[in-house]
Amino acid sequence: MTNQPYDGYDPYGQQPQAPQTPQGWPGQGHQQGYPQGQQGYQGQQGYEDPYAAQQYTQQWQGQTWETQSQAPVSAQATAAEETAYLPPQGYEPPAPAPAPTPASAAEYGPATVAGNARITDAQRARAEGRSPIIEPGMQPAALTALLGLLLAGAAAVGTYALLVPLVVLQAVTAAGWFRLNGMWPARQGIALGFAGALAADAALLASDRSPSAILGTLGVWVLLALVLQLRSHADPDERMYGLMATVAASALAIVAGGYLAAEADAVTVGAIAVAVAVLARALPLPTPASVVVALLAAAGGGAAAGSMTGLGTSGALLGAGAAACALIGHRVASYDYPSRFVHFTAGVALPLSAAAPVVYVLGRALV
Template sequence: MTDQPYDPYQQPQQQGWPGQQPHPAQQPHQGYDGYEGYDDPYAAQQYTQQWKGQTWEAQAQPQGPTPMSTAETAYLQAQAPHPQAAHPQAAQPAAQQWQQPQAFAPAAVAGEAPDPGYGPATLAGNSRVTDAQRARLEGRSPIIEPGMQPAALTALLGLLLAGAAAIGSYALLVPLVVLQAVTAAGWFRLNGMWPARQGIALAFLGALAADAALLAAGRENGPAAILGTLGVWVLLSLVLQLRSHADPDERMYGLMASVASAALAIVAAGYLAALADAATVGAVAVAVAVLARALPLPTPASVVVSLLAAAGAGIAAGSMTDFGAKGALLGAGAAVCALIGHRVASYDYPSRFVHFTAGVALPLTVAAPVVYVLGRALG
């Protein structure tokens, strides 16, 4: 190795990746002034780092025909036009591809029975058949009742309402607010609208407004407080739906669901407007009626047993209050409304969430107006 004099203008050697060949633009040359350099002053920086990956131009180049699978050719047969219309020259080889899927016919063509769990094979796909539609096609009922666990929760909430009503209005307010919140959420989910935070919040705020109006106006002015709050909340629901940018059908459906949810949550305040003894008897009767309805009996027998049990519970609860034997009528009337709410929560194959919201709350909520009316009439 020989010593060379130091040259301050000597260009640094370019460092590249291992095994990398220098780009032609990087080849040094003898300049006009006797020094080595580059034609382009930016060429050294431009080609300092070389990518070995596939570039866009390399990807864009055609690599020859790619063999197609049988499923792809079957799909293209239904989607693409006949190859003779678009490319007459390529009609002969393409025609053979179109005929290949015919060899893969489904087993049903050969006489074998298809799997009953699946529909016929199609290229576009089949729309999902809901459980309720399948039940109707098979001649079964699309009704699924909530069962014993939601009935037990309804009974627990009913007993809490009965005990709190015997204590006072402010004590009754705690389980009542829980009932109103579960009613608002369950009704929207029962109608297939989820999540519906604005509608649930609006209905629940209407229930709280009705409770506040009842506490301020007193039980003697209960109907005015409930109906006034209901009218205001119907107007609010209408204004909110008019501001929506959804389709007219969707807005109408949302309006009906919002109004119904708010009405049910507000009407549940009837326990707060009713006489304390009437609220106690009615809540106990609903609790017993729902438990009896959940027993594993035929539907007609279950309904009869439920009504008789509610009447008996009304007599027992009335004996501890001023109603006495008249509690049987109050209990039976509350039980009829509770069974209606129970039936509504069972309609059209509801989900488990519906059973534990609407299935728990609707029997007590629907019975609230009857508890108020019969309580005033019999008390």
């Protein structure tokens, strides 16, 4: 038995292997005196290292995913510094704007319906100490005169002919009143007021033009408007405001039916007087002078129309009374810089609607 030196227990009988050099490194295949591509211990026991092949096959030749998607730490820090928000050095908040100084009236133009980009025309007028009023003007006045002439001519023809321009007047009255109060679109209130006017006209025709039909319809419609507003889910203040607007619109539209209850000659004289008065009021004159001229023109127009009818010279009184009520309606339509739509609805209809009660009362007394 040959004695061999004891080297420790080696279960697989392998000798320690020399460190390997990956392929492509300097000195590969010339270490330990072995040929290139061979291992010094291969063939001693017939075993191969299972991880040895991976040292040569798992080699990345290009850039890895990490080098493509992530920038170096130094580059990220530089980018963060460049994109970080730094307030400018020495920054001072802007000084407050100086308070506006009151401007003189040479700096403002004449009052217009279009308004002002900075403040409303009504606010500007109040700041300057003027009345915030814009009157309808000549175009609405011309429409009022045209509608008045239609009423005058239709009254001379007959009752049912008068009904056509009267219905138009009542519809424009209901819509114009709601728009004058800033409530638009208020379809229910406008429809309710117009329906009351139609009901009053039907009652007048059914009762042989008795004025009690107007009063009865007005009472029923006030109660109906109250019931509808009580069923509303709006705020109490808004419901009260809507109630007043609905009642007023219905009342004006129903009262306009007084032309249907009045005498035909009185309707002719009163409608002509209103037409003349509104046209004279639209002339470019100072307000007091314009009112006086309008009343005088209406009296003259009423006298002329009375001479062609059975009223005679008493037509001047009827004309002046109708013109006074028409000017009140004209003034209401001019309240607080209204819009053009108000001028072409309330500005057209209110003068004629407001004159209807006087035409009926004076017509009954003078004829």
